Amino acid sequence: MKLQQLRYIVAMVRHDLNVSQTAEALFTSQPGVSKQIRALEDELGVELFNRRGKQIVSLTDAGERVVELASDVLQGVESIRTVGRELANPNVGELAIATTHTQARYVLPPVIAQFREAYPHVSLQLHQGTPSQIAEMLAGGDVDFAISTEGQAHFEDMALLPCYRWSRAVLVPDGHPLHRLHRLDGITVEALAQYPLVSYTFGVDAQSTLGKAFAERGLKPHIALSASDVEVIRTYVKLGLGVGVVARLAVDDSPRDGLVALDASAVFPPSTTHIVLPRGAALRGYSYDFIQTFAAHLDRDCVDAALSGGQPTIDVDALPLR
Amino acid sequence: MKLQQLRYIVAMVRHDLNVSQTAEALFTSQPGVSKQIRALEDELGVELFNRRGKQIVSLTDAGERVVELASDVLQGVESIRTVGRELANPNVGELAIATTHTQARYVLPPVIAQFREAYPHVSLQLHQGTPSQIAEMLAGGDVDFAISTEGQAHFEDMALLPCYRWSRAVLVPDGHPLHRLHRLDGITVEALAQYPLVSYTFGVDAQSTLGKAFAERGLKPHIALSASDVEVIRTYVKLGLGVGVVARLAVDDSPRDGLVALDASAVFPPSTTHIVLPRGAALRGYSYDFIQTFAAHLDRDCVDAALSGGQPTIDVDALPLR
DNA sequence: CCCCATTACGTAGCACGTAACAATG
DNA sequence: CATTGTTACGTGCTACGTAATGGGG
Helix, strand or coil: CCHHHHHHHHHHHHCCCCHHHHHHHCCCCHHHHHHHHHHHHHHHCCCCEEEECCEEEEECHHHHHHHHHHHHHHHHHHHHHHHHHHHHCCCCEEEEEEECHHHHHHHHHHHHHHHHHHCCCEEEEEEECCHHHHHHHHHCCCCCEEEECCCHHHCCCEEEEEEEEECEEEEEECCCHHHHHHHCCCCCHHHHHCCCEEEEHHHCCCCCHHHHHHHHCCCCCCEEEEECCHHHHHHHHHCCCCEEEEEHHHCCCCCECCEEEEECCCCCCCEEEEEEEECCCCCCHHHHHHHHHHCCCCCHHHHHHHHCCCCCCCCHHHCCEC | CCHHHHHHHHHHHHCCCCHHHHHHHCCCCHHHHHHHHHHHHHHHCCCCEEEECCEEEEECHHHHHHHHHHHHHHHHHHHHHHHHHHHHCCCCEEEEEEECHHHHHHHHHHHHHHHHHHCCCEEEEEEECCHHHHHHHHHCCCCCEEEECCCHHHCCCEEEEEEEEECEEEEEECCCHHHHHHHCCCCCHHHHCCCCEEEEHHHCCCCCHHHHHHHHCCCCCCEEEEECCHHHHHHHHHCCCCEEEEEHHHCCCCCECCEEEEECCCCCCCEEEEEEEECCCCCCHHHHHHHHHHCCCCCHHHHHHHHCCCCCCCCHHHCCEC
16 A cells, blocks of 8 residues: 555546546646556555546445544544645744635735744745635645634535624615615614625625525525625626625725725624644644734634644634724 | 555654664555654654664654654554444454464363354454554454453553453372362461462563562572473473463363363462453454453443443452353 | 664656557547 | 556666674663
8 A cells, every 4th residue: 555546546536537637737747647547446456436437426334434434544644744844944944824815815914924024934825715615725734724714514524613793884885875874774684684785705605604694584595696706796896786795894984985894793693713724733833923923813723723623712703802 | 644654654653763663564665654753844844763873772752752652643544444444344354363372272262163153254364462562463453453461560551341351270190299288277468489480471470460469479480491382381291390270271180191170279278360452442343242252241232332432330259150 | 693774776667758540520 | 439447568766685784781
């Protein structure tokens, strides 16, 4: 059994069980992958993949279990590499983080500035994406950890560390009916439901905080447009496509470009931003530091507890609200 | 990084950091081991072993952590093999158990008879040894699990599953003063302390149940001889070397060879026999069956819970007493 | 002076890539 | 007919074994 063979089968499930695609992703040849998979199956004495003719269609029971174990093994190998790098050069390395536009643009800058000062020789990589893309990156080992606001459902088998809570704001043109309502009685979900909305792509499905707030009142929001970027959302609100619903921390209180941001923290319950880590992974020392800079209550012990499987006791209601 | 390299460094710590000895144990050449270790150190960029001149004297901090992770990785690889074998031939394979003489001779026979009938194509291997030897076998991956009565201290980082409790008997020549005492007031620790004892090698250290029973009363037993085998102990009691203290289940109630066994369950608190498993390992289906045949309350879920780290809730006081 | 780790060097095995082939939709 | 997986074959890398060298106690 070779580590390569394990890499191949794990990569296979991440590439729709397509040998050609897998080979391309791993910068090797199709026959090589095919052959190594057969070699592993021969050695284990079990078929790992169900084949229809020459097409690989699914994992066998054995395949399911073996791929799972192989992932653990490969993560262990990665951990060994990480430990090596850490003890060779504690302050030199890379840190790859997957996150959303809002985090990258409005929350992370001061954290990263402070981090850069402490670790000038660590090369930072910020990968942006939707929660499902972020989950993909994390599962594929492309990033060290993720900072995610919604879509916890995507992060099965990962350690979720609550960082802070955040509330929403409603973006409307100056003089919009909701603007006046906001000054008088305050905005309500019912009032919002009467207008087309412009919001985050990932914030509008049924499991999201936003989606649930409407569903609870038997309302179905009309989403005119969804984007992952506040600036894009602003643009379309200005164009009159609808009312923007965004993270409050992403907008100023003062009007800009004829748009005003109305505090909607009383309308929608706050969402929680999490740091997401693959269970069992090893982290660089500076990663712990980054995490604690981002969320002061997440010290090394707390993170280690989450990594080793136990859900740490964090009082979500005591988290800072932004 | 190659799996071989991980095997080499893990084997190194099991062989006193001696390259020659390690190479011999792995049926390969010293230079091969030496070179692969250097290759791994080069790849990781850290020395794993502290060398004084050309002598390897200890593990570095990095080495400590890497060896630990490497063990996990290798165990994962073993698990993959196990899963393969299981799904290829559920009823064919090997089962290696490490245990003490008493278990092998007096407790296991009916279990093994039943197991053999259910799984005639499983080759059983019974490895005997002292608790520390048993722990060594388990840590080295030489056996699938252990059945141990004492010396829990040896089994750091292992999953311990209580199976049953057992009490002791005192072996004396017919007509011995303790024989009469037993019929009148009953034996006491104090009475026993007046005679030289013959008992199990591993049962006489300070942490053992036996040792503690004496220590609690401020007594120090005089151990004339210790052996791992009841038949050996009988022999020396017959020779008049001292009074035997053995597991009750290892002796008949009726006299034999001029020796009588006196129930000492009221004198010493019962000991508990455990099945010991390496955390995180994968077991063959028939192994689960063997375990449950041995201790009916240890079903598959219970064993899996212990393997995955959680200590299962087993009421020790409710276990059968033998 | 013995034991042990490392260096040097030759070989055999195997993983990988190119090319050709088979099968499925 | 296009896409995908497998077989065939040649090559270059490397792990491994034998032999020789260097250091410590």
